[in-house]
Amino acid sequence: MKRIPISIIAALFLIAPAIAVSAGNAAEGKNKSVVCHACHGETGQSLQPIYPNLGGQHQDYLSKTLYGFRDGSRQNAIMNGFAANLSDADIEDISAWYASQKGLVEIKDK
C-alpha cells in the first residue's frame, strides 16, 4: 500500500474547514433551521402560501438573500429580525439544508 505523505493529509485538514464554511453543511443547517420551520417548513415547503417555498432553491440564492436580510439591503420585518442573529456559517449551513431538499424547479420554455 502506497503511503500518503503526512504533509498532504495535514494540508487537507487545514483546507477542510475553509471548504466546509463556504460550501455550507446541510446536516448542521437542518438543526440550525428549526426556527425557520414554523413558516417555511422543515423541508422548505412553506406552511402558508404567502411565505416562499425554499426546498430546491439554489444555495447561493438562499445565502445571498439571508445576507441581504441581515445587512438590511432587503427589507422584511420578520426576516430582518431572524437574520440579524445569524453568523456567516449559520447562513451557509441553512442555505445548504434547504437547497438539498426537493421542490422548486426551473420553469419551462414552451
Place this chain on the structure above:
Amino acid sequence: MRIRKALFILLLCLLSVNAFAAGDYEAGKIKAYTCTGCHGIAGYKNTYPMYHVPRIGGQNAEYLVIALKGFKSGERNHSTMNLQAEALSEQDIQDIAVYLAAQTDTSGD
C-alpha cells in the same frame, strides 16, 4: 332602501376583487414567456454580484404576487426585475403567478 343600495355596491366591489384575484393559467403561460429568458435556463447566473437566478417553478402563487408587486413598487430592488415588473398590470401578475406555481417538473413534455 339606501342600505340595500349600499349593500349591492359593496357586493359588486367584493365580486370585482375576487375576479381580479383569480389568475388565469393559459394567459399566464403566454405572459410568463419573458421570464424563461432567465428563470428557465438551468444554472443561469446573475452577475454583479454573481449568484444563481432563483428557481421559481413551483413557488407559491401568493408569494410570487407579493414578490412581483414588491419589484413593481420598488420595495424590492433588482434592476432587471424592477423593469420587468413595472410593465406588468395587476392581472398580469396574477396570471403569471398562477402559471409559475403550477410548474413542477422541467423534464417532462
